[in-house]
Amino acid sequence: MHRAAILLLVALPVASDEIPERHAAVAERILGAALAQGGAARFAEQLSDGIGPRLAGSPGDAAAVRWALDELSRLGLEARTEKVTVPVWVRGEESARIVAPVEQRLVVTALGGSVATPPDGITGDVLMVTSIEELRGIAADRVRGKIVLFNRAIAPGFAGYSASGGMRSRGPSEAARLGAVASLVRSLGTLSARLPHTGGMRYASDAPRIPAAAVAAEDADLIQRLLARDGAVRVTLRLGCETRPDAESANVIAELPGRERPEEIVLIGAHLDSWDLGTGAIDDAAGVGIVMDTLRILKSQGLVPRRTLRAVLFANEENGLRGARSYAEEHAPELPRHVVAMEADAGGGRPVGLAVEAGPGGLERLTQIAGLFPLLAAGRVPRVGLLQEDAHYFDWHHTAADTFDKIDPRALAESAAFFAIVAFALAEDPGTLPRPEPPAKPEP
């Protein structure tokens, strides 16, 4: 992306008309520092190569917390941790096979939080649907004893992912309510590489907990072809996953205190944890790199905005959101002093804009980025998510292939610069984004 284009993007987020004179010069300095020093990619490399997978409560998670604390301190900041109690879920062995009408291996991976199958697995005929709505239209006696397969391909990018994410997160309980014995979802991914994509899933309190896994796109296609050919496909699924007692992890926090209104907070956040399959490079070492580089650049350039810039590297975004929940609870009295929350959790691509959720007069109401910050919504904090090029993001998202090579250091530096400029502008702006309106009360 051309330098001018980045600076043009920067024009967007300033909510007030009172744009300080020195804005453009500051933006140039930030951009120069981000591109020349490549700090975001360096941080991301340290986290993904040097620590690797870091699912909540794992040794990698603990190492990531120590690393972040060390690196932020090395920037000359007072970094601290805030304790978060996190779930501990361990994947274990996992496998699946078609056992009739042919014998074929299936490539599967358990969804985060799934219960295990018995050691010999669960065997059942597959009932294939393309949506939760379709499933709801099927009589329970046709679902009972079946393994439900949610099979719909997604379009590239966040829009495609968001449209189908419910099949993964809510599908298992929807299927269980109708008597299904296990739930499979076609991987929410966009690459033909027989890659299974894991991800979060939530059991409803009113449904039996059945084992839930993602299946590679190729294998969902195979099941579909065999169903078309033979009318029935029988599958055995074995998951050895396990939920252990909760463990202690932490949000890592560091601040640049504001020069005029230090009590007002611009929060910039990313998540430190990752799934266990890859090394969590695009999700979310890239975002951690962006947030940490924002602090590094402003600190090294001596840029002190009006308000306090608070970086929060959240624990347990992937399988529980306990880090964000804990932050929202612990800091509830302070939330009215959060003027905006910015999030970097959209990969290693070039910046393409911002998703802004604010009150009337806010720029736009986009919901593509649905990560940590919904939990801050209770405090009605305006939210700004960094949008990045995402055409390939879901090729690798939540898979073993989420590794550092997927990050283009130059693109990430541009995103870091853009993010830092916006953060600075929001912390500097005499005005603030209007707060979102409270959610409408449901009709009685």
Place this chain on the structure above:
Amino acid sequence: MHRAAILLLVALPVASDEIPERHAAVAERILGAALAQGGAARFAEQLSDGIGPRLAGSPGDAAAVRWALDELSRLGLEARTEKVTVPVWVRGEESARIVAPVEQRLVVTALGGSVATPPDGITGDVLMVTSIEELRGIAADRVRGKIVLFNRAIAPGFAGYSASGGMRSRGPSEAARLGAVASLVRSLGTLSARLPHTGGMRYASDAPRIPAAAVAAEDADLIQRLLARDGAVRVTLRLGCETRPDAESANVIAELPGRERPEEIVLIGAHLDSWDLGTGAIDDAAGVGIVMDTLRILKSQGLVPRRTLRAVLFANEENGLRGARSYAEEHAPELPRHVVAMEADAGGGRPVGLAVEAGPGGLERLTQIAGLFPLLAAGRVPRVGLLQEDAHYFDWHHTAADTFDKIDPRALAESAAFFAIVAFALAEDPGTLPRPEPPAKPEP
């Protein structure tokens, strides 16, 4: 591809000037039958979906032989098997980890024929090279005790693959001669999907047999970055593979007897076996489909060429070439009556031309397709390989992702039509391709 383009490609292979008048009409009929009935993709689907992996000597291999025999008989042909004694190699458990300077999982897969490691694995420092030549320039005392990593990315297509294949097939013995304890090769693949690509490997008789595996491209990159950062990387490799006693498999053969010179043979071949990781769709269910559909089309259209068209579905191409060797031995007296051998082993893509190896006056001398037929060269049989679009072939070649969805039925039908037209033309042509010259004797 446009119909006219396929018919234009057909103009190429006819070696003699005496092109029969009816040629163009025949080509049109073959093309129509291939496109309308999609037989090649149907055969490929049956083999890859219905049987799946079929490494020599495995239950899948035996099922594939039975299937081919049944399907060819169903076409009204007298199909037969010729016994081939094949090696039996079983993959077993396989894993690898970086153990220093960080802990990271590596995605690996054993190369076909590799010996196992001890149960606790082999641990050693990595010595990275980018070619066999570079390795040869290193003193043995720097290689002794090391795990050699051959790390060079390949360009897309067969040309890129051929240029680097030696690292996989000969690298392990080259490393062992200098005292290495194990050999890793960067996957010979072109997709960033953390996919390990297996493949054949041959131990030299004068070198110790050391375990040999392919590592995903991402993991080769990680090792390279860590070497650059820390100077040393220590890896533990565990392979549980095993070579069992030889087993019996078979080449499957069926013919369309020639109308004038039945004793002269145009051989059309593909290989029935596959690697164990995927379902062998592009390698080589697609080629099997092309060869079988050639017989189906000519038979159903009542097209009987001058010479005999003999289809051979070879056993054990992937890890031993015993099917081709056995054929060359058994049929040695007949080889002078083989006027040409055509091969389909280049995936499911559209046809783009032919690789022709023949004597002076033959069309071109291309060596991109180096599959079964070198073994027929002793009999100096002219060889013609089908060239297909290959920009993505090495995305999936020899991986778990080699599955039926990678085949575009329309593209494969075009390739089958092209192959069938060329086979018919060569069997019909009153003249023949000149035979290749005997290989030059090495200088004394």
